[in-house]
Amino acid sequence: MIIFDCNGVLVDSERIATAVASEELMQAGFGLTPEVIAHYFTGRRPTDMYQAIEQAAGRNLPADFIGRVTAATLRRFRQELRATSHVATALSWLRGPKCVASSSPIDRIRTSLDTTDLLRFFDPYLFSASDVRNGKPAPDLFIYVAQKMSVEPRDCIVVEDSPVGVAAANAAGMTVVGFAGGSHAQGKLAGQLTSAGARTVIADMRLLKGTISALRGW
Template structure:
């Protein structure tokens, strides 16, 4: 089975998210730039991000912050979200079971895939880190997805774009493909994904099928 992260892998969302998250934190009186958001929170659950920010700032976020932020992200996605180049082609040729396991909430996952035309490849196999106790880099989400799909974790391949996501896949005992082809992925990302434990790193979705075939042969 192949388990896909959503943000930064299937959809080119990370720059949009960083902009919206930074703007809403600024409005709430928390000085987080898009660069800080991207550096420290890419791949992580919103709830974990909120907790870390509150601890660092020594004060609480507004009670409705999570709802406001989610609504603003969804609004931005409806207007500007784009599919990752060649993702649909790669998925069309990929045989065997597959699912999406993302740190985002299930509504955001579904909207992301609907907006970009990818939902047909995965519905109903969508899993959110809100369903498990610990978010990435803990292995909980990937192990949850494997259990729900009734596949042994050792027979799973994870496709991830963040070091915390790669670390989660490795901790789950799965083979991991690092993807550094999103618009947010600079030259340093390849080494960061390798350092986190990725078995292979690719920069183009057209390389996905061959890479998966190779990993299945290991």
């Protein structure tokens, strides 16, 4: 079983998502730049991010804030979102079961994959951290996916682009391939993914099939 994160792995979404979140936070009186959001919250559930921001600021976000961010993000995704370079080819090459496990809500996952014509590779096997108690870096989502897909964690390979995602998959007992090829990736990301527990790191989806074959010992 190959489990893919969505944002920053299948779709090049991180710059759009952090820009939207920053704009809405600024309008609500919370001065967080896209860079700050990316640094502290990449790979985490939006609800966990909002809770952390409220705790740090000592005040609540507006009651309609989550709805506004969700609507603005989906609108921008439909207009601007692109698949990660070469990912459709990589998915076509990979044989066997595949699924998506993301910190995003399920509507954002589905919109992201539908907009970029990647939904056909995974539907209906889409899983959101909204369905588990603890988000990444806790292993809850990946353990949940293994149970739902009737596979052992040790038989799963996860493709992740964030240190918290790598840590979550590693804690679940899965093998992790780090991906550092998104437009948001910084020079230090590969090292951060390795430090978090990635077995290997790639920056080009054309290397994915060979990497997975090597990990499986084929």
